[in-house]
């Protein structure tokens with residue numbers, strides 16, 4: 545029986561597999577350098593419908609934010625407001641610039657509570673990173689008002705939200721700077737990639753300095769990205785055959801064939817390698833995925849609408865406002881016995897996601913103290929042990945979603961047989 549998996553399937557499709565193969569054979573000379581990055585940046589500008597913004601590509605999001613913060617007028621121990629529900633790569637990048645991440649509690653939308661945000665502002669606060677979490681845009685009206693009032697620099701973290709809208713506008717257009725991630729489990733993916741979108745002309749003079757400080761990533765690391773795409777694709781296709789996929793995955797991990805997700809150094813906020821350029825071969829792969837973005841998001845919306853209709857009486861879903869268009873990149877439900885529900889579904893071959901589960905600065909194993917967390921965000925701490933992630937990616941059809949829904953209904957009503 546084929547399992548239904550919530551995680552890590554954005555990077556899995558035959559097109560990506562073929563392009564990864566092509567990159568390691570016929571296109572070998574263009575592995576690191578080539579014209580695909582500038583073509584991709586142009587495609588992206590067309591998609592974002594922006595003629596005046598500039599893009600700088602990095603190997604990942606964390607490098608993008610690091611370089612930007614370094615170039616701001618930030619001084620040692622200045623404070624940057626971030627969501628208390630986030631990934632340690634955000635905390636680590638801020639800490640490595642010698643500023644301090646100050647965590648703001650979230651509300652039931654998974655995004656920062658605008659009131660709590662105001663409470664956390666001090667003389668040392670310099671900037672806010674607005675994260676649009678999972679599928680809900682943050683309350684931009686209120687946050688931007690607060691930022692203006694206190695003269696704070698705003699950066700939008702759009703890692704989860706390529707395609708989402710707020711008040712009829714694309715969410716990356718609200719402020720001077722947005723940062724995107726196309727890491728392996730993002731809206732679309734090339735295993736790694738992050739970019740800065742700079743919307744304010746007065747900041748353009750900072751671009752050459754950043755670009756000149758970046759260096760090429762090693763051929764070994766680039767190859768690991770391509771191997772990741774190929775091995776995952778084959779392993780998933782072989783899922784039915786007697787655990788072969790498990791053996792392949794264990795071997796690949798043991799042989800360190802995949803790029804690291806988050807190193808131990810990063811989990812203890814001591815990771816400093818932020819200097820890598822985006823390699824050309826990944827841009828070649830991503831350009832194809834961009835062409836599919838609207839199709840993927842339409843599919844996510846269809847599956848999410850089904851979940852909402854079927855599960856509204858059984859689990860808690862965040863209230864949606866009329867002024868937002870959500871893409872439901874990660875469809876989260878709130879339940880009181882999250883781990884038990886995941887275990888129950890696992891026995892029935894449905895692997896619900898524990899993305900950002902258990903610890904508010906994900907993943908599990910992050911040293912919260914070293915991430916400068918003060919255990920003062922109680923809503924976030926309460927929520928993270930109750931959120932379960934349902935699949936909306938391209939491999940899920942309505943029939944699979946029906947299976948997911950039926951299992952959740954059974955579990956929540958106690959009718960387990």
Ligand SMILES: Cc1ncc(COP(=O)(O)O)c(C=O)c1O
Nearest residue numbers: 604605606631633703725727738
């Ligand atoms: C909201 C958010 N911001 C930033 C990042 C970091 O992105 P990257 O892995 O490209 O550095 C992540 C990664 O999971 C994320 O989910």
